[in-house]
Amino acid sequence: MFVESSKNGKFARSGVLSVRGFNVTTPTFMPDGTRGAVKSLTPEMVQSTGVSVVLANTYHLHLMPGEDVVAKLGGLHAFTGQSLPLLTDSGGFQVFSLSHINKITEDGVTFKDPRTGDTVFLSPEKSIQIQMKLGGDMMVAFDDVVSLDKQGRERTLEAFERTHRWLERSIAEFNRLTEGMSDAEKPLLFGVVQGGLDKKLRKKSLEIVQNSSVGGIAIGGLSVGESTAEMHDMLEFLAPLYDDSPRPRFLLGVGDPRDLRKAIECGIDMLDCVLPTRNARHGSVWVTGEKKFNLKSDVHSMVNETIDPKCDCYTCKTGFSRGFLRHQFKVGEPLAGTMASIHNIRYLQRICEDSRTN
Ligand SMILES: [Zn+2]
Incomplete structure (x- = not known):
């Protein structure tokens, strides 16, 4: 699904990602259409910037208006009026960063809807089901997210192990729901590499994700409070460890220009962030x-x-x-x-x- 067209430097590369009839030239930056729209921009304005993929947040769209409403109104493309390829995230990052968590179990996460106070449950299966209903072209496996500064080593390890068990469950649900689909219909699933700033864990996590059947490799858990030097060091560490499989590499939530350059230099193909639009509004x-x-x-x-x-x-x-x-x-x-x-x-x-x- 991903064809590398050239190497631009030691690890930097450009290529074309083919998914659902779209051809996306990489590296590419993906603005966040958090609630379906990139804030204050029409789809045409977004396209005028030259971007070729837009991200939508599963967490926000699930809570409001709900994936059933989006599906009823024709799926994300029809609902948002955006003809560029769309990528939905898993909802995991927002659950852990925006909500009051009630309980994390092996089954999934129970949290409170910050707006209504209702109890909501998300699991790997549920996240994939929501993303399929939303109808994006690319989706992300649900992971157990820890913040670097708040939690100890034990919780980091627990989240690390669980993320990979949840990856298997995400893949199984994805395979179940896409069974019988032609390549032209099938969305692409990213698995997420975690492990915080621990290089041993990162290496192991990357191996597990690369050995799985996902269509893309996502790097999560960076740009979450660590220093720029720490983030760049991790990107450099991972750069020679990617395998040769034809899969795109997506760095989640990174959009500072210096970080973007470093990521591309280290072999990343796709990045998303709210930074350009959030900064701009200020x-x-x-x-x-x-x-x-x-x-x-x-x-x-x-x-x-x-x-x-x-x-x-x-x-x-x-x-x-x-x-x-x-x-x-x-x-x-x-x-x-x-x-x-x-x-x-x-x-x-x-x-x-x-x-x-x-
Ligand atoms: Zn300008």
Whole structure:
């Protein structure tokens, strides 16, 4: 499903991922359409940034409006109006980071819906069932997530072991639900590599995931509070350990430009993050040279220059000045966040595109 077209450096590579009739050129950045929409952007605006996959959050869509509603309204593509390939995550990360957890057992996780207070249960099987109903083109196996700083070694080990047992259950459920599907219909399932900052565990986890029948390798549990140096060190450690199987490698939740470059250098093909859009809504934009500034700042009030004269995004190409954008931010006009989001997503996607030819 993944054909490597060239090696760009020792581990960096570019390629084409074929899934459900889509051909995705990699490396690629995937903006987060958390609740079905990339915040404040129409599907056309998202496409104007050059990205080729959009991510949707299983956790949020399951809680509201529910996968049955999405399925009834034609599945994620019809529901969101997005014609680019869609990837759903497992919901695991949000369960562990946003919810009050009641209980984690071998069976699954019971947590409270933060909005209604209702008790919700998610398991590997349930996550795959929800993702199948949502109807994305790529999905992720449900894992047991631990945060680096809050939990001890014992919990890390427990989560590590359980993640791999849950991977087997995710694969079994995926196989059951996709039985009889043609290759053109079948979504692609990513298995998640965990192990925190422990290299021994990471190596073992990667071996287990690579030896399984998943269609893609996802690296989880990074960008969760460790230092930049620690994250880069882990990416470098993993780089020579990937096998030659034709599978894409997806780094979950990483979107700082420096981290993106490092990840691509270390053989990663796909990345997602809320950072470009979240930052943009607060006025923060990246410009050439990995610098960033805040458009809300008074220093921009009389500046007639675009965010980045070297940028080819819609916002910069059309010529919206920093002075105009600052004014829109100041008066609370949502258009400002939209314009800045387009710019930031394009900034990351351009790093991906440039890396293909370097
Ligand atoms: Zn721009």
